[in-house]
Amino acid sequence: MALKKKRTAKSLSHGRPPTVQRPKSISRKATRTLINAHHVLEKRKAQAILKGDKAEEAAIEKEISALGGIKSYQQASLQGQRNDRGGDSSKVLMEWLEAAHPALKEKASAGDSLRLLEVGALSTTNECSKSGLFSMCRIDLNSQAEGILQQDFMQRPLPQDDEEKFDIISLSLVVNFVPDAQGKGNMLLRTLDFLKDPDCLASTEMGDFFPSLFLVLPAPCVTNSRYMDEDRLDSIMESLGYTKTRYKLTQKLVYYLWTRKRLPIPRRKFTKTQTRTGASRNNFAIVLRTSPG
CATH class of the missing domain: 3.40.50.150 (Vaccinia Virus protein VP39)
Structure with a gap:
């Protein structure tokens, strides 16, 4: 009987939406590290896909899974939305x-x-x-x-x-x-x-x-x-x-x-062009190859 009750409790908890129970708090540094790690791995994965390197893609996917996958990334993001972490944007x-x-x-x-x-x-x-x-x-x-x-x-x-x-x-x-x-x-x-x-x-x-x-x-x-x-x-x-x-x-x-304010300007395209130099820079970029309008 006790075993049956235990199973029932586990089932209810498992079916409850994740946002009902607040994830265990982690430090600001740990939250930032986890989010950055996900970003780096996703970029590496995209590069492997572009190269058609299935082995590298699978290896990176394992690294992402080891971090907890997208759920761990979302929990870290939710942690960052708490009022004591700056609140939601x-x-x-x-x-x-x-x-x-x-x-x-x-x-x-x-x-x-x-x-x-x-x-x-x-x-x-x-x-x-x-x-x-x-x-x-x-x-x-x-x-x-x-x-x-x-x-x-x-x-x-x-x-x-x-x-x-x-x-x-x-x-x-x-x-x-x-x-x-x-x-x-x-x-x-x-x-x-x-x-x-x-x-x-x-x-x-x-x-x-x-x-x-x-x-x-x-x-x-x-x-x-x-x-x-x-x-x-x-x-x-x-x-x-x-x-x-x-x-x-x-x-x-x-x-x-x-x-x-207006319709897009046609035929304006943006490639990956360097705007700053320096070893400490990151590689964030936006490319527009498709002509808007």
Whole structure:
């Protein structure tokens, strides 16, 4: 009888969503080390795939599994979202949108909430979710909670009409996890397929903020990369039709709100070009080979 009860308890615990129970706390240093290790291994794996080296790919996959796979990466990311670790990045977004809150609340009360697509969602209780101002759609490669659809943004079916498009897309610490430079560019390019057309809210008090892309990157991606700096990122985003509306740089992260102001400029391409020298630089890069528009 005791054995039966023990099995029942184990089954219930196993079926409980991971976000119900907080993962065991680990230090800031251990969290950062784990996340960085995943990034390095994913980049090596992508390089092995490009070379067609199946043995190397399998070996790296074993290393990733030994670290706990994508679940361990997500737990580390969730750890970083705790209030005592700086909180979730959507707090910055909600602060930036403060001037638009009355209009957003009015639309929400009328049952016409603006639509927000959160890519790489880890929680259903972050600031943008709790605000009640948006109709939320959350997706992630490995869903950690009910209310988050398990889906790859790059494989998500394209919207069939404006009703299926979004007013804002959140890519918070997502682009930097894409293992290759062209993949990063393709992800930014793909946001245009899911955002509403520019000027859809231009005549309202929300026109300065929507449609838009909320982008968050580790600060060194822009401040210490061989192939990326602020001017180059500005040029890439402007070629896609975005205008930088808000910007915030901290010691660890850089936050952007890019408002879609016009259609993209066709035939503008960006290759992997060195912008800084120095042995201590990282290799973060964004390549746009596909012509937008």
